[in-house]
Amino acid sequence: xxxxxxxxxxxxxxxxxxxxxxxxxxxxxxxxxxxxxxxxxxxxxxxxxxxxxxxxxxxxxxxxxxxxxxxxxxxxxxxxxxxxxxxxxxxxxxxxxxxxxxxxxxxxxxxxxxxxxxxxxxxxxxxxxxxxxxxxxxxxxxxxxxxxxxxxxxxxxxxxxxxxxxxxxxxxxxxxxxxxxxxxxxxxxxxxxxxxxxxxxxxxxxxxxxxxxxxxxxxxxxxxxxxxxxxxxxxxxxxxxxxxxxxxxxxxxxxxxxxxxxxxxxxxxxxxxxxxxxxxxxxxxxxxxxxxxxxxxxxxxxxxxxxxxxxxxxxxxxxxxxxxxxxxxxxxxxxxxxxxxxxxxxxxxxxxxxxxxxxxxxxxxxxxxxxxxxxxxxxxxxxxxxxxxxxxxxxxxxxxxxxxxxxxxxxxxxxxxxxxxxxxxxxxxxxxxxxxxxxxxxxxxxxxxxxxxxxxxxxxxxxxxxxxxxxxxxx
Amino acid sequence: xxxxxxxxxxxxxxxxxxxxxxxxxxxxxxxxxxxxxxxxxxxxxxxxxxxxxxxxxxxxxxxxxxxxxxxxxxxxxxxxxxxxxxxxxxxxxxxxxxxxxxxxxxxxxxxxxxxxxxxxxxxxxxxxxxxxxxxxxxxxxxxxxxxxxxxxxxxxxxxxxxxxxxxxxxxxxxxxxxxxxxxxxxxxxxxxxxxxxxxxxxxxxxxxxxxxxxxxxxxxxxxxxxxxxxxxxxxxxxxxxxxxxxxxxxxxxxxxxxxxxxxxxxxxxxxxxxxxxxxxxxxxxxxxxxxxxxxxxxxxxxxxxxxxxxxxxxxxxxxxxxxxxxxxxxxxxxxxxxxxxxxxxxxxxxxxxxxxxxxxxxxxxxxxxxxxxxxxxxxxxxxxxxxxxxxxxxxxxxxxxxxxxxxxxxxxxxxxxxxxxxxxxxxxxxxxxxxxxxxxxxxxxxxxxxxxxxx
Numbered sequence: 022x023x024x025x026x027x028x029x030x031x032x033x034x035x036x037x038x039x040x041x042x043x044x045x046x047x048x049x050x051x052x053x054x055x056x057x058x059x060x061x062x063x064x065x066x067x068x069x070x071x072x073x074x075x076x077x078x079x080x081x082x083x084x085x086x087x088x089x090x091x092x093x094x095x096x097x098x099x100x101x102x103x104x105x106x107x108x109x110x111x112x113x114x115x116x117x118x119x120x121x122x123x124x125x126x127x128x129x130x131x132x133x134x135x136x137x138x139x140x141x142x143x144x145x146x147x148x149x150x151x152x153x154x155x156x157x158x159x160x161x162x163x164x165x166x167x168x169x170x171x172x173x174x175x176x177x178x179x180x181x182x183x184x185x186x187x188x189x190x191x192x193x194x195x196x197x198x199x200x201x202x203x204x205x206x207x208x209x210x211x212x213x214x215x216x217x218x219x220x221x222x223x224x225x226x227x228x229x230x231x232x233x234x235x236x237x238x239x240x241x242x243x244x245x246x247x248x249x250x251x252x253x254x255x256x257x258x259x260x261x262x263x264x265x266x267x268x269x270x271x272x273x274x275x276x277x278x279x280x281x282x283x284x285x286x287x288x289x290x291x292x293x294x295x296x297x298x299x300x301x302x303x304x305x306x307x308x309x310x311x312x313x314x315x316x317x318x319x320x321x322x323x324x325x326x327x328x329x330x331x332x333x334x335x336x337x338x339x340x341x342x343x344x345x346x347x348x349x350x351x352x353x354x355x356x357x358x359x360x361x362x363x364x365x366x367x368x369x370x371x372x373x374x375x376x377x378x379x380x381x382x383x384x385x386x387x388x389x390x391x392x393x394x395x396x397x398x399x400x401x402x403x404x405x406x407x408x409x410x411x412x413x414x415x416x417x418x419x420x421x422x423x424x425x426x427x428x429x430x431x432x433x434x435x436x437x438x439x440x441x442x443x444x445x446x447x448x449x450x451x452x453x454x455x456x457x458x459x460x461x462x463x464x465x466x467x468x469x470x471x472x473x474x475x476x477x478x479x480x481x482x483x484x485x486x487x488x489x490x491x492x493x494x495x496x
Numbered sequence: 497x498x499x500x501x502x503x504x505x506x507x508x509x510x511x512x513x514x515x516x517x518x519x520x521x522x523x524x525x526x527x528x529x530x531x532x533x534x535x536x537x538x539x540x541x542x543x544x545x546x547x548x549x550x551x552x553x554x555x556x557x558x559x560x561x562x563x564x565x566x567x568x569x570x571x572x573x574x575x576x577x578x579x580x581x582x583x584x585x586x587x588x589x590x591x592x593x594x595x596x597x598x599x600x601x602x603x604x605x606x607x608x609x610x611x612x613x614x615x616x617x618x619x620x621x622x623x624x625x626x627x628x629x630x631x632x633x634x635x636x637x638x639x640x641x642x643x644x645x646x647x648x649x650x651x652x653x654x655x656x657x658x659x660x661x662x663x664x665x666x667x668x669x670x671x672x673x674x675x676x677x678x679x680x681x682x683x684x685x686x687x688x689x690x691x692x693x694x695x696x697x698x699x700x701x702x703x704x705x706x707x708x709x710x711x712x713x714x715x716x717x718x719x720x721x722x723x724x725x726x727x728x729x730x731x732x733x734x735x736x737x738x739x740x741x742x743x744x745x746x747x748x749x750x751x752x753x754x755x756x757x758x759x760x761x762x763x764x765x766x767x768x769x770x771x772x773x774x775x776x777x778x779x780x781x782x783x784x785x786x787x788x789x790x791x792x793x794x795x796x797x798x799x800x801x802x803x804x805x806x807x808x809x810x811x812x813x814x815x816x817x818x819x820x821x822x823x824x825x826x827x828x829x830x831x832x833x834x835x836x837x838x839x840x841x842x843x844x845x846x847x848x849x850x851x852x853x854x855x856x857x858x859x860x861x862x863x864x865x866x867x868x869x870x871x872x873x874x875x876x877x878x879x880x881x882x883x884x885x886x887x888x889x890x891x892x893x894x895x896x897x898x899x900x901x902x903x904x905x906x907x908x909x910x911x912x913x914x915x916x917x918x919x920x921x922x923x924x925x926x927x928x929x930x931x932x933x934x935x936x937x938x939x940x941x942x943x944x945x946x947x948x949x950x951x
Contacts, residue, residue, distance in 0.1 A: 087534045087562065088530060088531055088534035088562075366598040366599075366601040366602050367539075367543065367598050367601070368537045368539040368540070368598045369539055369540035369541055370537065370538070370539065370540060372540055373540040385541075398540065398541075401541050402541065405541055405545070405546065405551070406551045407901075408546060408551075409549075409900055409901065409928075409932075410546060410547060410548065410549050410551075410928075411549055411918070411921060411925050411928075412549060412587075412588060412591060412592055412921050412922040412924060412925050413591050414804065414921065429601075430598075430601060434543070454537055454602060455602065
């Protein structure tokens, strides 16, 4: 039986594992990159090299959520502030010491053919295993006609990519910006120009917040701020969608190094299932340090063994066929919510969610003489204060919380799903805090699968209802 | 309106007592409070709210801590319970809100509701009273409240909220009743209780302290006011009925606790025997340990499973170093002008639950202090009956009989709540009683149409 390995080949580049550090502060210098390799990272995309810039202070701001720090991170830092020759010298040294590890040179220079030719040759001369063209940086550089100013215009993207391909001997990865209505357009342009691979997504335009005492936005630079690039766990769903869009498009699909909110092995697995060959990590490493890669590798290997996969290629893209247009979804598929009452803790979050946020089909009538589907949350809230409660005196009040059965959920607090009315939306199971307490169960309605598309074809629904007057840019 | 912190400024502030009775449950700081608040699931029709006798909207006030709206959190608490700070500190939360928390069935760790409530309340403790409501315009109605304890304070607040004059009479120097004089200082300080009374005073409640209401005065109050609220609590602690009970060194739990809280006693020495095994007995025993007694023994005629103290109070007393002698009862006191020992005999339980003395089992337990904590009498004398006058309200086993939902007694002009109606429960029960009575009194005085929430 073959052993399970994380070793993989990406656009011709041999990788010890699919975990790369994205071009960002964690890959600012050679000393950092070597420590990262020691920690277990398979590759690093160097902090973007170009004519040195001057940064502002401060540079980062973040969104916390319910006590969790850095759900989303925003930065207004520019590309490397160190001279090109220093970066290249360090790349050379890293490659000499870590020949099996991948070093990708991220590049951004002004949009001139000879300038690009020059930087490509110098980076490859330093020993870079590949080049990543930074067409995504959304702040600062874009105001100077670089970064996302290139990525947002497919023609520019194609032009510069082809200049690079004229001289490049190593694989060329074009990094895409999400700040565009259809990410497939620049991806197709890159592919037309002969790019070897893509990476997506770069950061998303964002303002993370306003200081409510000073009315100044964050990150604060002398009382002012500028839109920055958003990343971290919050952007993962957006990144997954964009990676899928590119990878499902034959005119755009290329080897994909996925980026966006990846911090765990499970995140990585999801991107690989949507076609990514490697993944790039930044925010999680900025938050917790390089050491996170240990569990990313260990967890992914464990999962692969459990699933019977031996290599990354065994499952890469496996979920792509499962993503389709809405019109192909089975309209006759029916599920309903089932509450496993032995697990129910009686929080009633499913109840209030269903009434206020969904379809009013969960009821609190288990102990009423007969089902009551008209009783609203507001009605219960009015009745509740009328209950008279007293402190149970130990040994006297046997029905108090001190008595036996203290931790059982009273039947009156366990909600009931009206399965005939349940539309199977999932909301109750999403808000339920207890694992597997609410499951969505398939109901056999005896109907064969049928999609909207098929209904249109059968003439059951008019075609005009599907296609509007305007062409769908995402179609 | 009274000047701010009028009563608070009368706190004795004894440094010895502060040093001997530090917080049993230290308060949360902002970071800890927010982290804990974020654990709350925000249940709908939450069991913690139902379990609270005053129905504080617990998830709502906790959510407000999480969103950094602490003033709103405190107002949410006060809206349901004007004594939210003392309840946060004195409530037996593990049989109330925290006992009902669904987290027991989730990760086995209930939300620290009491400590969160204390955090919210203390965050506004020294503000100029951000109240959840203002007194309503004067309706011309007036109520006399007998006793300045939690039931009366809660009732008075509800009355002021509805524009009814509230005049409180109490024989003590300081208001607050057992909140001020009777709750263990490591749970609720006397000064915190007074600060809370100041908030009630700020609503325009009038206080007549050092005023003992007897039957004659009650007649006069009846003629001057539209209704009377009885929040008189319980009376003196029962006596053993043994010879030489007046001897020096013999005291009762409530006096002991009140004396150290007032700063009148700041230390103790020698051996202490506490007779009784209720929550008050435990408070007295723990207080004796902290005041410096050499050895503190609680004696009880039954066993640990029959004691009326909460289990967690029993555990706490053991940690404080209190010794327990079970199945014994005092049969005599020894001493000459000053107590020297308690004479005890052993008891056995019969299958029917009755207790019988074990023959020839008597022994002596040396003690320089004997503290009685064997239950309190009731205030039957005030409420008449007897030869001279018809009784004002109907009593049952010494407790004033009320309609639970309204606090109304058998005499429609008299309402009552707190220990004098329930035989002695928790602060929060008294507040709930007072709140229901205040709301119902207003409805009764102003007519049902206007008696509801018009504030």
